[in-house]
Amino acid sequence: MFKDRIAASKPAFFLLCLAPLAMLVWDTLRNDLGTDPVAQLEHRSGLWALRLLLATLAITPLRRVSGWHKAMRYRRMLGLFAFFYASLHLLIYLFVDLGGYWADVFAQIAKKPYITVGFTAWLLLIPLAVTSTQKMMRRLGRRWGQLHKFVYATALLGLLHFLWLVKADKREPLFYFAVFAALMLWRLPQVRINRPGKRPSPPRHTSAAQTQSD
Amino acid sequence: MHLRQRSDIRASEITPEAVYRQRRNVIKMLGLGAAGLVAGCGSENAPSAAAEAPAAEPKALSVTRKGEYTLTDPPTSYKDATHYNNFYEFGTDKGDPARNSGRFRPTPWSVEIAGHAEVTGKYTLEDLLRPHALEERIYRHRCVEGWSMVIPWNGISLADLLKRFKPTAQAKYVAFTTVNRPSEMPGLRDAVLDWPYREGLRIDEAMHPLAFLATGLYGRELPNQNGAPLRLIVPWKYGFKGIKSIVKIEFVEVMPRTTWNIAAPREYGFYSNVNPDVDHPRWSQRTERRIAGDGLNLFGNRIGTRPFNGYADQVAGLYAGMDLRKYF
Numbered sequence: 001m002f003k004d005r006i007a008a009s010k011p012a013f014f015l016l017c018l019a020p021l022a023m024l025v026w027d028t029l030r031n032d033l034g035t036d037p038v039a040q041l042e043h044r045s046g047l048w049a050l051r052l053l054l055a056t057l058a059i060t061p062l063r064r065v066s067g068w069h070k071a072m073r074y075r076r077m078l079g080l081f082a083f084f085y086a087s088l089h090l091l092i093y094l095f096v097d098l099g100g101y102w103a104d105v106f107a108q109i110a111k112k113p114y115i116t117v118g119f120t121a122w123l124l125l126i127p128l129a130v131t132s133t134q135k136m137m138r139r140l141g142r143r144w145g146q147l148h149k150f151v152y153a154t155a156l157l158g159l160l161h162f163l164w165l166v167k168a169d170k171r172e173p174l175f176y177f178a179v180f181a182a183l184m185l186w187r188l189p190q191v192r193i194n195r196p197g198k199r200p201s202p203p204r205h206t207s208a209a210q211t212q213s214d
Numbered sequence: 215m216h217l218r219q220r221s222d223i224r225a226s227e228i229t230p231e232a233v234y235r236q237r238r239n240v241i242k243m244l245g246l247g248a249a250g251l252v253a254g255c256g257s258e259n260a261p262s263a264a265a266e267a268p269a270a271e272p273k274a275l276s277v278t279r280k281g282e283y284t285l286t287d288p289p290t291s292y293k294d295a296t297h298y299n300n301f302y303e304f305g306t307d308k309g310d311p312a313r314n315s316g317r318f319r320p321t322p323w324s325v326e327i328a329g330h331a332e333v334t335g336k337y338t339l340e341d342l343l344r345p346h347a348l349e350e351r352i353y354r355h356r357c358v359e360g361w362s363m364v365i366p367w368n369g370i371s372l373a374d375l376l377k378r379f380k381p382t383a384q385a386k387y388v389a390f391t392t393v394n395r396p397s398e399m400p401g402l403r404d405a406v407l408d409w410p411y412r413e414g415l416r417i418d419e420a421m422h423p424l425a426f427l428a429t430g431l432y433g434r435e436l437p438n439q440n441g442a443p444l445r446l447i448v449p450w451k452y453g454f455k456g457i458k459s460i461v462k463i464e465f466v467e468v469m470p471r472t473t474w475n476i477a478a479p480r481e482y483g484f485y486s487n488v489n490p491d492v493d494h495p496r497w498s499q500r501t502e503r504r505i506a507g508d509g510l511n512l513f514g515n516r517i518g519t520r521p522f523n524g525y526a527d528q529v530a531g532l533y534a535g536m537d538l539r540k541y542f
Contacts, residue, residue: 034309035298112498
């Protein structure tokens, strides 16, 4: 039925990515979201968008360090779920939190830096999600990799969004910043080492286009 | 002072809490229901309440109800008001104060009264409160973060207390300080803010009839996480002005430094009056999410924020001629 074990594991991986949503729904139905349930829904959906985005950025280091190159094949699903949770986050903000108070939405997007960067991060994810199919990869060729470099900007904007909404205790957003910084720093020597042509050969089962995007 | 229309009162709307009903029944049982009773912080006055309440519940207070400070807004539940707190001395998560304040000892307690006043010195809390009748005031509470509650506080008028110490003409401001006990307040280990927590009011703000010193809420003694045993309530200002667990009140001539203003002077001014027209630099203050009622309330919580948190009729005069954008 499945062409290999990775393909066979994907439905389970899909359900795993849905687990945070299931927890949110479960806690909502049990009225277990605490005193400010709307803030909890916003916080948790946003946090999972950020975590999954960082997980996509961790795939390449994981591959290179562990030699488990098939990890690459989970990346698209991780990225799409990051977009899914970011969209959920935005929808909760617009329809649950703001409710009828939409008059100020555009003013806030333009004026409030944390909302500006958060909204921009979500906008940047749209072309990445739209071009995530095999067909689009083939059609875009080299440009696909260039386009998907937006993911770095998105992650950075998402992190700023988190940092700027915190009142004083910045430890939690700074933890995620540190994870992002580590994943970026890991890439620096990699860039230099790989220049002379020592880039590892593309793993089996992975299209050349996918490896361009790290 | 005209605080609200008579027709606004609907007692049925302001007392849904079981705890609260229980407290009122106790008062009725003891024959204290009518107005005018003077009582101290006398927990021993209400043994039956203590017996009915779960062991961990704070003791009931004897409170003289004052109808003129009430609201029609549905109140926040006791559980929410006591489990969603910003009290960074116990941690920065809003659940931390309820979780981490168990070791805090609010008794015995004393408060130092200092500065430009004819009478100064260190007083036990009992001595401070003795001449005053505890009253109830239902106030709106607006956090600078954009959420709000409606809470029945119990306590005394700040002005009534301050006047006993006969502040002199040099007393232009009143400075408040929170207790500093790292062994009982785990949050003090983190330099999130410049400890100890300090707040201040202009003397005319402090002497305003709405300014309040709370020793309880919902007819019970303040739980540790709400600022036991004595905290400030200034309902027309953002919640952080309501300094908790006060150990020092000083009459000063120069505007005192205040903790959040030290932390981020561009974001938190000395006045910090609730003002929908002056945004926090990072977020809008136009609306707020009201935390009230029981059960799951996902929709319809957002309401417009009102100037001076809806107390403009009473307090706007304090700031006549001031540019509220400059003096935010």
